[in-house]
Amino acid sequence: xxxxxxxxxxxxxxxxxxxxxxxxxxxxxxxxxxxxxxxxxxxxxxxxxxxxxxxxxxxxxxxxxxxxxxxxxxxxxxxxxxxxxxxxxxxxxxxxxxxxxxxxxxxxxxxxxxxxxxxxxxxxxxxxxxxxxxxxxxxxxxxxxxxxxxxxxxxxxxxxxxxxxxxxxxxxxxxxxxxxxxxxxxxxxxxxxxxxxxxxxxxxxxxxxxxxxxxxxxxxxxxxxxxxxxxxxxxxxxxxxxxxxxxxxxxxxxxxxxxxxxxxxxxxxxxxxxxxxxxxxxxxxxxxxxxxxxxxxxxxxxxxxxxxxxxxxxxxxxxxxxxxxxxxxxxxxxxxxxxx
Amino acid sequence: xxxxxxxxxxxxxxxxxxxxxxxxxxxxxxxxxxxxxxxxxxxxxxxxxxxxxxxxxxxxxxxxxxxxxxxxxxxxxxxxxxxxxxxxxxxxxxxxxxxxxxxxxxxxxxxxxxxxxxxxxxxxxxxxxxxxxxxxxxxxxxxxxxxxxxxxxxxxxxxxxxxxxxxxxxxxxxxxxxxxxxxxxxxxxxxxxxxxxxxxxxxxxxxxxxxxxxxxxxxxxxxxxxxxxxxxxxxxxxxxxxxxxxxxxxxxxxxxxxxxxxxxxxxxxxxxxxxxxxxxxxxxxxxxxxxxxxxxxxxxxxxxxxxxxxxxxxxxxxxxxxxxxxxxxxxxxxxxxxxxxxxxxxxxxxxxxxxxxxxxxxxxxxxxxxxxxx
Numbered sequence: 001x002x003x004x005x006x007x008x009x010x011x012x013x014x015x016x017x018x019x020x021x022x023x024x025x026x027x028x029x030x031x032x033x034x035x036x037x038x039x040x041x042x043x044x045x046x047x048x049x050x051x052x053x054x055x056x057x058x059x060x061x062x063x064x065x066x067x068x069x070x071x072x073x074x075x076x077x078x079x080x081x082x083x084x085x086x087x088x089x090x091x092x093x094x095x096x097x098x099x100x101x102x103x104x105x106x107x108x109x110x111x112x113x114x115x116x117x118x119x120x121x122x123x124x125x126x127x128x129x130x131x132x133x134x135x136x137x138x139x140x141x142x143x144x145x146x147x148x149x150x151x152x153x154x155x156x157x158x159x160x161x162x163x164x165x166x167x168x169x170x171x172x173x174x175x176x177x178x179x180x181x182x183x184x185x186x187x188x189x190x191x192x193x194x195x196x197x198x199x200x201x202x203x204x205x206x207x208x209x210x211x212x213x214x215x216x217x218x219x220x221x222x223x224x225x226x227x228x229x230x231x232x233x234x235x236x237x238x239x240x241x242x243x244x245x246x247x248x249x250x251x252x253x254x255x256x257x258x259x260x261x262x263x264x265x266x267x268x269x270x271x272x273x274x275x276x277x278x279x280x281x282x283x284x285x286x287x288x289x290x291x292x293x294x295x296x297x298x299x300x301x302x303x304x305x306x307x308x309x310x311x312x313x314x315x316x317x318x319x320x321x322x323x324x325x326x327x328x329x330x331x332x333x334x335x336x337x338x339x340x
Numbered sequence: 341x342x343x344x345x346x347x348x349x350x351x352x353x354x355x356x357x358x359x360x361x362x363x364x365x366x367x368x369x370x371x372x373x374x375x376x377x378x379x380x381x382x383x384x385x386x387x388x389x390x391x392x393x394x395x396x397x398x399x400x401x402x403x404x405x406x407x408x409x410x411x412x413x414x415x416x417x418x419x420x421x422x423x424x425x426x427x428x429x430x431x432x433x434x435x436x437x438x439x440x441x442x443x444x445x446x447x448x449x450x451x452x453x454x455x456x457x458x459x460x461x462x463x464x465x466x467x468x469x470x471x472x473x474x475x476x477x478x479x480x481x482x483x484x485x486x487x488x489x490x491x492x493x494x495x496x497x498x499x500x501x502x503x504x505x506x507x508x509x510x511x512x513x514x515x516x517x518x519x520x521x522x523x524x525x526x527x528x529x530x531x532x533x534x535x536x537x538x539x540x541x542x543x544x545x546x547x548x549x550x551x552x553x554x555x556x557x558x559x560x561x562x563x564x565x566x567x568x569x570x571x572x573x574x575x576x577x578x579x580x581x582x583x584x585x586x587x588x589x590x591x592x593x594x595x596x597x598x599x600x601x602x603x604x605x606x607x608x609x610x611x612x613x614x615x616x617x618x619x620x621x622x623x624x625x626x627x628x629x630x631x632x633x634x635x636x637x638x639x640x641x642x643x644x645x646x647x648x649x650x651x652x653x654x655x656x657x658x659x660x661x662x663x664x665x666x667x668x669x670x671x672x673x674x675x676x677x678x679x680x681x682x683x684x685x686x687x688x689x690x691x692x693x694x695x696x697x698x699x700x701x702x703x704x705x706x707x708x709x710x711x712x713x714x
Contacts, residue, residue: 026623055562084453109450221420240454315642317604322455323709324640326604336457 004152013044016067029141031241032110034064038081038107049095050086057082070256070306071213076244081106083338088109092156100298112134115203116239116321121146124202124237124319132199135191135227138163139171140204142237148179157182163217165301180278188219192226201227201234207244208320210334212312212327215244215254218305224314229312233316238319243334248309261305273287350383354402361410369599370534373415373634373674374506376406380423384510392431394645395495399424400581401712412527412650414600414637417714419502421707422634426498428708434494451558458704485487502622505690509632512690515540520628520688523547525592528584528620531610532553532561532568535630538690540595541572552591555582556612558656558673581612585619594620596630596679598687603640603697603703605681607631614677617684624686638703650675 014208018040022033026068041060045054047053065071078267085102089339092098105250124146128134134145135154150156157177162185163169201223207215214220214236312327319325322333359381360366364376381403389395389404403420410416513535519528521543529536529551540551551569555578556562570576594616599608607629620627652672676686681696694702 080450080454084450087453105408105449112449113449240451243454322458323704324603324700326697326700329700332701333454333457337454 004084011042015041015063015079019064022276027114027141028110029239029242030073031080031239033111034074034077035060035081035106035241036110037064038078039103042085042106043103045099047099050090053099054082054086057085062304063285068208071192072244072246072255072307073242075246075255076207076242079243079245081336096255099229111243113239114156117142117145118149119321120237120239120319121149124235125153127200127233127235127317127319127324128154128156129199131195132156133198135159135161135186135198135223136172137161137201137203137220137223138166139168140237142239143202143204146237147176147181150177151181157184159184159186159198161186161188161191161219161223163219164188165296165304166217168217189208191219191223194335195226195230195232198227198230198232201232203234203236205236205238205242206307206328207242207246208238208318208330209244209246209248209309210331211247212315212318212330213244213248214238214310214312214318215248215307216310218308221308221310221314222253223285223311228314234314236310236318238318238320238330240322243320243330243337245334245338251305251309254305254307254309256307261303263303265299265303306314308340349403349557350386353379353382354405358405361406361413361416364410367413368534369413369415369635370506370632372410372413372507373419374503376416376419377423377499378504379406381496381503384427384495384499385492388485388488389662390485392428394599395427395488395491399427400711400714407714414639415634418600418634418637418707420714421638421711422502423499424711425706425708426493426502430494430498431491434491438453442681450643489589494504499521506632506634510538510688511512513630513632513688514539516688516693517543518546521547521549521593523549524553525549526590528552528554528580528587528591528594528616528625529565529596530557530562530612530616531559531586531597532565533610533630534686535570535632536595536597537565539630540569540574544572544574548575550577552587554579554581554584554612554616556610559610559652561610581615583620584612584616588619588625589621591620591623594625594627596627596629598629598635599676600637601629601631601635601687601699603638603700605638605684605687605699607684608676609666609679611674611677614679614683621683626686627683628686629684629686633691633702633706636699636706637702638707 015037019033019037022028022036023030028036037062038057041057042053045053056210057078061082064078068317084105088098088102088105090098092101109306117278120142128146128150129148132154134147136147136158140159147158149157158172158181160169160172160176160183168280173185203214203216203220203223205214205216209215214224216236224234246255252259265324317324318327320330320332323329325333357366357375360375360421361372380399380402383398384395387398389398399420403417403461406420409415417704517539521540525547527540527549529540530553543549551574553562553569553576555566557578557580566576566578596609596616598614599610601607609629617627652673652675654673656667657672657673658665660666681699682697687694687699689695689702
C-alpha cells in the first residue's frame with residue numbers, strides 16, 4: 001500500500017532540505033545531521049511495519065547520498081542508524097510506540113554525541129606535551145577543540161596547512177591566533193619542509209574505515225607518509241559515529257572517486273597552454289585574487305579529489321569517544337557493530 | 341562508614357607493603373604483584389561494606405597508596421586493577437537476575453550499540469555462584485553486613501584466581517617454548533628475566549640450541565643468567581654488551597624479558613634491551629618478548645624520555661673510589677629502556693601469543709576502563 005513511499009514522502013517531507021537545515025548548526029557534523037534527518041523521517045513516516053520503515057529509511061539515505069557530492073561521512077551516519085533500527089528490540093505495544101521510541105533514541109544520541117568532542121579532546125590532551133609543536137591539516141572541529149583545550153594548560157604552537165583548494169587552514173589560523181596560540185600557515189607543498197620541526201600531527205576525519213585507515217581532506221595521506229618517514233606520531237581524531245564500514249584498497253576505491261577526477265582533458269589550446277595570456281583569453285579565470293598570482297581554474301580544481309585515504313599503518317592512534325584505539329581497534333568496533 | 345574498626349589492621353599491612361616498596365625491599369614485577377594480591381586479600385577479607393561501591397573505593401584507596409609508594413613498579417597498579425575487574429565480574433554474576441536483567445532490557449541506545457565492538461572477554465566462566473543469588477541485598481538497613489557476608493566467599497575465590505595466575509605464570513609462558521625455538525638456533529638474550537629463563541629451560545627439554553647472553557652492564561645480571569642456563573645444560577655464550585651488534589648477524593632470534601608492557605605495545609625492559617632490539621631490527625632478526633599478562637599496564641607511554649625511566653644507583657657505573665672524577669661528571673644509571681612497539685615482533689604471554697598491536701585489546705579485556713586512573 002505504501003509502496004509509493006519513496007515518491008510521496010519527498011512531497012511532504014524533503015529529506016535533503018531537512019538535512020541541509022540541520023547542518024546549519026555549526027556544531028552538528030554530517031553523520032549526526034544524517035541521523036537526525038532519518039529520525040525526523042521516522043517521525044513523519046506512515047510506515048506500518050518494520051520492513052516498510054527500514055525501506056523508507058534506506059530510500060531516504062539514498063536520496064541524501066545522491067544529492068551530496070561527498071557522501072562518505074553521511075553514509076557512516078545513515079548506516080549506523082539503520083543498523084541500529086533493525087536491531088532494536090521490538091517490545092513496544094504498537095508499531096507507533098516503537099517509532100516514537102526510535103525517534104527518542106535518535107534525539108538522545110544526537111545530544112549525547114555533541115559531548116564526544118570534549119571527550120576526545122580530553123583523551124588527546126594526555127598526548128600533547130608542554131611546548132609541543134603540532135601540525136594539523138585543514139579545519140576540523142574536533143582538532144580545534146583539542147588545541148584550544150591544550151592551550152589552557154600547556155604551551156603549544158601550531159602549524160596548519162593551507163589545504164587548497166578550499167583554504168580551510170586559514171580558518172584554523174584565524175581561530176587559533178584569536179585565542180593567542182602561536183600559529184603559522186604552511187603551504188601544502190611545504191609539509192616535508194616543516195616536518196622536522198613538528199612533534200606530532202593531529203588531523204580530524206571524514207570517516208575511519210574498516211581497515212583502520214582514515215578518510216580525510218585531501219592532503220592527509222601525504223602528511224601521514226611524511227610523518228612516518230620522519231618518525232613523528234600521526235594521530236587521527238574521530239567520533240565513533242564516523243566509523244564507516246568500507247574497505248578501500250586504494251584511493252580510487254573511495255565513493256567520491258569518479259571518472260572526472262584525475263582525467264585528462266581533451267587537448268585544446270585554451271586549456272593546455274599554461275601561459276597567462278591564454279588563460280585570461282579563455283575567459284575561465286574568474287577569480288584572480290591578486291594580480292599576477294596564478295591559481296587553478298574551476299575546471300582544474302574539479303579534476304582533483306576532495307578527500308584521500310590514509311593507510312592504517314601510517315596512523316599511530318585513533319582517538320575517539322570510545323577510547324584511544326589502534327587502527328585495528330577501529331575495525332574491531334566495526335565488526336562488533338555490524339556483524340555481531 | 342563502618343570501616344574504621346578494621347581500618348587499623350588494614351592500614352598496617354598496607355603501610356607495611358608501601359614502605360617495603362618505597363625502600364625497594366620488594367622489587368621485580370612478579371614479586372610486587374604477588375605481595376599486592378596478598379595485601380588485597382587481607383584488606384578484602386576484613387573490609388566492611390554494604391554495597392559494591394564502598395568495596396571498590398576501599399580497594400582503590402589501598403591501590404592508590406601502594407602505587408604512590410613506588411610508581412615505577414607498574415605491576416602493583418595492574419594487580420589492583422585486575423582484582424577490581426574480577427570483583428566486579430563476580431558481583432555481576434552474583435547479582436544477575438536481580439539488578440542487571442531489569443536494567444539491561446531497554447537500555448539499548450545508539451551509543452550502546454556502538455560499544456558492541458568493544459573488546460571484552462567472552463568466555464566469562466559462569467562460576468558456581470548460584471547459591472549466592474537472591475541472598476544478596478545491597479544497602480540492607482537492618483543488617484548492613486549481609487551484603488559483605490554473602491559476597492565475600494566469591495570475592496576470595498576471585499582474588500585466588502589472580503593469585504593462581506601469578507603463581508603459574510612461568511609455566512604457562514613456557515608451555516609452548518618448543519614451538520618457538522628450533523634445533524640449532526642461536527638465541528640472544530639480555531639481563532636475567534625469570535620468565536625468559538623458564539622459557540629457555542623448558543625449550544631445552546626438547547631441543548639443542550645455543551644462547552648468547554649479554555652481560556648487561558652495569559648490573560651484570562647477564563652473568564647470573566648465563567650461569568643458570570649453562571647449569572641447566574644449555575650451551576651458553578656470555579658476551580659483553582658492546583658486541584651485540586657484531587654478533588647479531590649470526591643470531592636467529594632475540595628473546596627479551598619485560599618490566600612493563602604499555603598499551604601501545606611498547607615496553608619497559610632492562611637497559612640494553614633497546615640496543616639489542618634495534619640491532620635486531622637492523623638485521624631483520626625477530627624479537628620476541630616473554631612476559632606474563634600481569635605486566636600489561638594500561639598507559640599509552642607518552643613521553644619516553646630518558647627521565648621517564650627508573651634510575652639505579654650510579655655507583656655501579658662510577659664508584660666513589662674514583663674520587664677525582666665523581667664531582668666532575670654527572671653519572672646516571674637508568675635501569676630500564678623504553679622499547680618502541682615497532683621493535684617487537686611478538687609477545688609470548690601466559691595466555692597466547694600476541695603482536696604489539698593487539699596489546700591494547702588484551703588490556704581492555706583484563707581491566708575495566710574506569711580503573712585506568714586509580
